[in-house]
Amino acid sequence: MSTRRPGGRTAIVKAKAFEAARALAVEHGLHNVTMPEIAKLAGIAPTSLYRRWGDVGSLLMEMAVERLNETFPLPDEGGLLADLTQWARRIAAGLNADAEVNFFRVLLATTTMSPETRKLTLAPRLEQLQALLARADTRGEATPEAEDVIDYLLAPLYMRAVLGMPLDEGYADKLVRRLLKTITI
């Protein structure tokens, strides 16, 4: 009878490995990230990495997925405008850091995964957003669809980040205004 032992040391090794992998990927780009390098930086044995993840790609993907799901709470300020504004500003600020943009790149690159896996990965985030919108709806506010939030808010923010265009609060606010205008018409 095989009882798993994910606690203690195992958890520490995983945390160290992910942190090292993230640091290397964000700094030197996706190539140049190798198991031995990760192991060295993390201070663990390469063998452990190979046994648990098999190859760099799998390790990076798990890391990226876990990090994406480190679900930092969406705002709940009591009003849709305030919620979306704060959220958009936060994303804009985050994407101004090179490391964040590079992390997004890592995520994309590793996301040559199956549609099912991708859906599962993104599902929690989408649910959060839908909860935010549902709150607004029950308050009786005119509320956009989640799809529209993706089109009007997330897409332009990430697109600009990837193209290397600057992002600021003013731009974030503009996007929110546009989004809300579409539904009040």
Add this chain to the structure above:
Amino acid sequence: MSTRRPGGRTAIVKAKAFEAARALAVEHGLHNVTMPEIAKLAGIAPTSLYRRWGDVGSLLMEMAVERLNETFPLPDEGGLLADLTQWARRIAAGLNADAEVNFFRVLLATTTMSPETRKLTLAPRLEQLQALLARADTRGEATPEAEDVIDYLLAPLYMRAVLGMPLDEGYADKLVRRLLKTITI
């Protein structure tokens, strides 16, 4: 005096190498793409690859940049609505092929280019778009800014592709309608 010789064989080797690199990256993802594999698929000597590009990352990046610069002409149908609709539909259709989406992922992931290089690379495309808009403007049509075309058309299309959401003509058309609505108000 060292005279370059980029013609003939050299050009063929480059084309073969780029094609093989693209195929491998699009199929197995960015990792698992190695110089020996590229060389094998391309039918050329690994040594040649190492000499010219040094490492896989550089080769992939050059490939991606070159492909990005293969600037096919934007539509010129005599009307803004027709031009934008055709363009958006074309992008949507292209991004429905898995290979295309994966190539876009590769492009984003490998493109750790400097802001200057990025600007230079994107400049021709932006000029094309601005020419399209300028034509509409001289015809006296209500014309959006290039930035808005990026936010309302390109960003949602590419974002959805990257998230694995389906793209069709109806959606492309919807985006065009939205974009044009913003300026006629």
Add this chain to the structure above:
DNA sequence: ACCTTAAAGTGAATATATTTGCTTTAACGC
């Protein structure tokens, strides 16, 4: 057409990544 030599090819040497078999550590159940 011919010469010069840039750039590709070859095979062997070296370096690095990955696997394997075994030992040690410490997580979990009692």
Add this chain to the structure above:
DNA sequence: GCGTTAAAGCAAATATATTCACTTTAAGGT
């Protein structure tokens, strides 16, 4: 605590990537 054994570590073996010294091919100038 204590025993069992999952999971980490270590060292040596193997496989793969990268470099090196050299040869061959053919692009570009005449």
